[in-house]
Amino acid sequence: MGMDHKPLEKSYSHRFVEPRIVSVGTATPPTGYTQMEVLDHYRITDQGIRSVFLNSHIDQRFLSLPLREAGERPSVESQSELLAKHRVEGVRLAAEALHRCLAPINAAPSDVDLLCCVTSTGWLTPGLSALLVRDVGMRPDCGRLDVVGMGCNAGLNGLNPVTNWARANPGGLAVMICVEVCSAAYVFDGEMRSAVVNSLFGDGAAAVAVRCSDNDTVPAVTGYARHIITSAMDAMRYDWDERHGKFSFFLDPDVPYVVGAHAERVVDALLSRAALGRSDIAHWIVHPGGKKVIDAVRVNLELTHHDLRHTTEVLRSYGNVSSSSFLFAYQNLVDEGAARPGDRAVMMTMGPGSTIESALLTW
Structure with a gap:
């Protein structure tokens, strides 16, 4: 009902x-x-x-x-x-x-x-x-x-x-x-x-x-930050393929490195607005764009494999589910039951543009 x-x-x-x-x-x-x-x-x-x-x-x-x-x-x-x-x-x-x-x-x-x-x-x-x-x-x-x-x-x-x-x-x-x-x-x-x-x-x-x-057992969305890497506008595309008479995706091999090189800029902008640092973040929900993308984000943000366990699990079990992927990772966090009142999480997605989007969650 x-x-x-x-x-x-x-x-x-x-x-x-x-x-x-x-x-x-x-x-x-x-x-x-x-x-x-x-x-x-x-x-x-x-x-x-x-x-x-x-x-x-x-x-x-x-x-x-x-x-x-x-x-x-x-x-x-x-x-x-x-x-x-x-x-x-x-x-x-x-x-x-x-x-x-x-x-x-x-x-x-x-x-x-x-x-x-x-x-x-x-x-x-x-x-x-x-x-x-x-x-x-x-x-x-x-x-x-x-x-x-x-x-x-x-x-x-x-x-x-x-x-x-x-x-x-x-x-x-x-x-x-x-x-x-x-x-x-x-x-x-x-x-x-x-x-x-x-x-x-x-x-x-x-x-x-x-x-x-006002239920602090579920997270409030308390901020957003984003960055468009205009120099890599064509790195991720979904456009018309004349040879096949249909649309097709294109992914530049350098996408992981482009994303990784700009990840710090977006996350630091998001956290600075809330007077926070990366050490204040208990949970990380990152789009599983591929193994190299996950590794590039992990290295550039100085995260651990454990920090990105939910992201890695989505890639392993579902592949890249495009725009829905980060919510599959968030579902893993919810199912784990590890979030507590006062915890904070960063969500980050990346895609064509090339674009990196982020959000701050607070329990």
Whole structure:
């Protein structure tokens, strides 16, 4: 049963209230694949490409792959088929993540006052937010925001206006859903450029609920900082590939080093505004952009492997789930149960632009 819908003018006690992450939920396709299984599925024999897959530090990814006949490669999916996959799987994954997010706070879709949907793996008009309002029982007067095309950093780009809305509408419930059907953006052409992308990304969705609360067992979002590395604007792209007649990703091999070289600047700006240092941070939630990205961030921020255990675990178990990845890592932190009142955490995502986004959480 969902909660009765509360009016936005709900009054609070004298205790200070802030926008807080009150719940999170994740979802993946039903089928997981090891890297070897993906190679076998597409009958990839090139030893260089196989090496990229098998040395990715990824044990499993959840994917929506086309069926194949025994002994044959899967049929090549057209751009229209890939867009249809994004629409169908995106709505399904988003709805599942939404329900898993709302259940712990005894809320129903009809209780949501603002819905923000984030994606970069397909194009839809109307967007995912409108489709979800229709399909999962949300109120037709629910506020909506679609963040499209910002890439792996986009989750924090979306969380910023969501927390600002919650602050301006005390009593309101805001939900952000990051949903990425990365298998709807694959191009299997036997080239190393495509192999790097195809070896890394997985499908999944993550929903996060935000509302004003004085409950210090869940974290308040107390600050943001960001930096766009304009000199590396083309290092991460999702653009049209004329050869294949479809969109495809491009990742420059220098991305990890670009991100690592600028990580300190963003984190120090975030913490200085709160008069904090890195030693004040108990938890680190970093986007699992790949093993080299994680290592570059760890080295440049002088963190330990233990500090980034949640990030590394997401990469190992799900791959890079684009904009939803950092919320999978945050779910790991929640499940661990290690956060205590007074703790602080840094969230950091990175993506096209090249962009680094960060947020400060305080319990």
